[in-house]
Amino acid sequence: MRKSAYVSVAIAAMLSVTTQARADWTAKGELGASFASGNSENESANGTLEVKNSYDKWVHTLGLAGNYGNDGQDTTAERWEVRGQSDYKLTDRAYWFGAGRYEDDRFTAYDYQASLSTGLGYRIIESERTKLWVQGGPGYRYAELRDTGGSEDGIIFRGDAGLEHRLTDTTKVVERFLVETGSDNTFLQNDLGLEVTITGSLGLRVGYQVRHNTDVAPGIEKTDTLTTVGIIYETK
Numbered sequence: 001m002r003k004s005a006y007v008s009v010a011i012a013a014m015l016s017v018t019t020q021a022r023a024d025w026t027a028k029g030e031l032g033a034s035f036a037s038g039n040s041e042n043e044s045a046n047g048t049l050e051v052k053n054s055y056d057k058w059v060h061t062l063g064l065a066g067n068y069g070n071d072g073q074d075t076t077a078e079r080w081e082v083r084g085q086s087d088y089k090l091t092d093r094a095y096w097f098g099a100g101r102y103e104d105d106r107f108t109a110y111d112y113q114a115s116l117s118t119g120l121g122y123r124i125i126e127s128e129r130t131k132l133w134v135q136g137g138p139g140y141r142y143a144e145l146r147d148t149g150g151s152e153d154g155i156i157f158r159g160d161a162g163l164e165h166r167l168t169d170t171t172k173v174v175e176r177f178l179v180e181t182g183s184d185n186t187f188l189q190n191d192l193g194l195e196v197t198i199t200g201s202l203g204l205r206v207g208y209q210v211r212h213n214t215d216v217a218p219g220i221e222k223t224d225t226l227t228t229v230g231i232i233y234e235t236k
Helices: 005-019
Strands: 023-035 042-053 058-070 073-088 094-105 110-126 130-145 149-168 169-182 186-199 202-213 223-234
Touching: 042 149, 042 223, 094 130, 110 149
Parallel strands: none
Antiparallel strands: 023 042, 023 223, 042 058, 058 073, 073 094, 094 110, 110 130, 130 149, 149 169, 169 186, 186 202, 202 223
């Protein structure tokens, strides 16, 4: 399947998030600097945006992320990601989900990776101070190799876990873990962040991300890390 087809699917998924005009919206954005190691050693700029749309038993989430660096002559980092998920509430704690993810990273063995998955999730802790949830289910992954132009595709298992714990009225720890595993590759991503409210909706975030692919081409690092410092703005 061509890259343009996956872009079309991603755009369609983003448009579907906006179908509930009467829903409640929240948004969270970050803009800052990042410091990478692994397949690219650089200092660069990063940005993220996440919007949520809630209506009745549905919650739709759309996330965008980018990381770009240039030393004045050459591009030293370039990664873009689009992800989306829709949840349908089954009980007070349990829900069904459908999720999609598209990633284009110039400094990996893949020209791009895309996945679709579905499954069940459960909110283990849902309090004002602490939120802990897990979800998992089957999916499908398609990836195009950068050097050969070949492709990888197949059935995967996707699992997520998330934690948000408020240390004080203005400080919280946010953790998210993602795994997509199949016969060709296992992709792991862990995001750890510390967020401090400065005033109102404005805050500061320090983050550390680890990404790992188990099967890579010779000369490609399996693990990449990204340290970020940025300003966040959140509507509540």
